[in-house]
Amino acid sequence: MGKFPFILSIIILFSQVAVSAENYVPDTKRIIYWCELGEKLSKGESLENYISSLDSLDIFFTPPKNFKLIARTNEKSGVIFSPNLKYRSQYYDGIVGASLIGPAFESSSRDALILYPVAIDAFGISPDYLVESELISALSNDSINISSLIKISSNSEINNADHVIVYEFETSESQWNDYKHCVGLALRKKNHFAFPIKILLNDKGLQEKEKYIDIALKSINFGSNPKNEWIELEKKVRDDEGVFPMKKSPRCTHNN
Numbered sequence: 001m002g003k004f005p006f007i008l009s010i011i012i013l014f015s016q017v018a019v020s021a022e023n024y025v026p027d028t029k030r031i032i033y034w035c036e037l038g039e040k041l042s043k044g045e046s047l048e049n050y051i052s053s054l055d056s057l058d059i060f061f062t063p064p065k066n067f068k069l070i071a072r073t074n075e076k077s078g079v080i081f082s083p084n085l086k087y088r089s090q091y092y093d094g095i096v097g098a099s100l101i102g103p104a105f106e107s108s109s110r111d112a113l114i115l116y117p118v119a120i121d122a123f124g125i126s127p128d129y130l131v132e133s134e135l136i137s138a139l140s141n142d143s144i145n146i147s148s149l150i151k152i153s154s155n156s157e158i159n160n161a162d163h164v165i166v167y168e169f170e171t172s173e174s175q176w177n178d179y180k181h182c183v184g185l186a187l188r189k190k191n192h193f194a195f196p197i198k199i200l201l202n203d204k205g206l207q208e209k210e211k212y213i214d215i216a217l218k219s220i221n222f223g224s225n226p227k228n229e230w231i232e233l234e235k236k237v238r239d240d241e242g243v244f245p246m247k248k249s250p251r252c253t254h255n256n
Contacts, residue, residue: 034100034119038079041102041118044071050102050118057121057193058223064114064215067105081115081198083138083182084172090142091248097137099123099130099196111205112212113179114219115198125230126237127186127194131165132246134184138169146244158217161187161195166213171200178202183209185216191226191234 037053040046047069054061063069082098089096102118117123123130135146150167165186171179179200187195197216201209238246 031119031122034122035079038100038102038118042072042079042104044069047103050116053118058225058227059120059192059195060221060223061116062219064105064219066108067112067114067215068108070104070106070113072104079118083134083169084140086172087137087140089136092133092136095137097130097134099134101198107205107212109204111202111208113176113200114212114216115200117196120193120195123194123196125191125193125233126241127165127188127196128238128241128244128246130194130196131167131184131186132244135167135169138172138182142248144245150244152242158214159187159221161189161217161220161222163188164217176200179205181206181209183213185213187217187220187222189222191231192222193230195220 037046037049041050047063051061079100080095080098081101082095084097085095087096099117100119101115103116105114105116106112131150132146135149136142136144146167150165152163152165154161154163165184165188167184167186169182169184171182179202181201181203183199183201185197185199187197189195197220199209199212199216201212205212
């Protein structure tokens with residue numbers, strides 16, 4: 001896929017997200033910026049620009065301890081992440097549970113990868129839509145109620161998120177070699193954009209799951225200077241946030 005068709009597909013993806021989030025989509029220039037930065041990060045470049053971009057969103061990133069930034073040479077492990085790239089839904093067009101990933105850090109023992117997001121200001125204040133769509137994709141089931149598959153916890157001793165949604169699934173693609181186990185962390189802070197992290201583990205790393213969750217959470221903290229625009233978006237978060245399944249409307253057509 002060429003550069004501009006790819007970016008167009010991302011714009012369509014974000015427009016779809018807005019329907020289930022707070023009806024907010026960043027302008028095209030912002031999306032193009034994130035796509036271009038994501039491509040550089042996939043090559044192990046431009047980490048300083050990533051950190052600066054998060055700073056502008058009042059989110060502060062510290063590279064995880066005993067992890068190394070890697071270049072992703074596998075074409076499948078490029079910019080888009082989804083639990084199941086092939087799954088198609090009656091509710092969502094295109095790749096279900098898709099998000100844009102930025103820097104990938106691999107543990108020194110090579111049993112864990114931590115994937116950090118780009119374009120977080122395109123996925124809204126609440127992480128509910130992304131969490132639900134990822135689990136729908138992972139389990140290939142549009143009708144699933146994910147309530148029993150998630151855990152919502154406060155990690156005030158680790159970072160300053162108000163709460164974190166923790167969930168797990170197995171990836172169905174060889175997108176990340178033998179890293180088949182995924183732990184999703186969706187960090188939620190009032191008046192800030194949600195921050196989703198993926199921890200990919202091989203069989204060995206799965207035995208150290210809790211340690212790697214702590215390492216990932218310690219790498220992110222939120223500031224205390226939200227912009228007025230974000231505060232207004234917070235007011236649009238659905239009243240039943242955290243209640244699943246979310247309301248959906250079937251698509252009239254499906255071209256994918």
